[in-house]
Amino acid sequence: MLKLALLxxxxxxxAGIFGFSGVSAATAGIAKILFFIAIVIFVVLLIMGLMAGKAIF
Incomplete structure (x- = not known):
């Protein structure tokens, strides 16, 4: 997911260097969305991993 955001x-x-501002804005928006989705998935999996690590005996 982060690889796609970086891409x-x-x-x-x-696209911004070559002057395609519309394409640049669209791909920047997609990159931002993918980055935040990756962060949310990371946090959810981190919480699940911490919960699974704590066994109540």
């Missing part, structure tokens, strides 16, 4: 970020930067 879209690079595409956005390259």
């Amino acid at each position: 879209f970020l690079v595409i956005s930067i390259i």
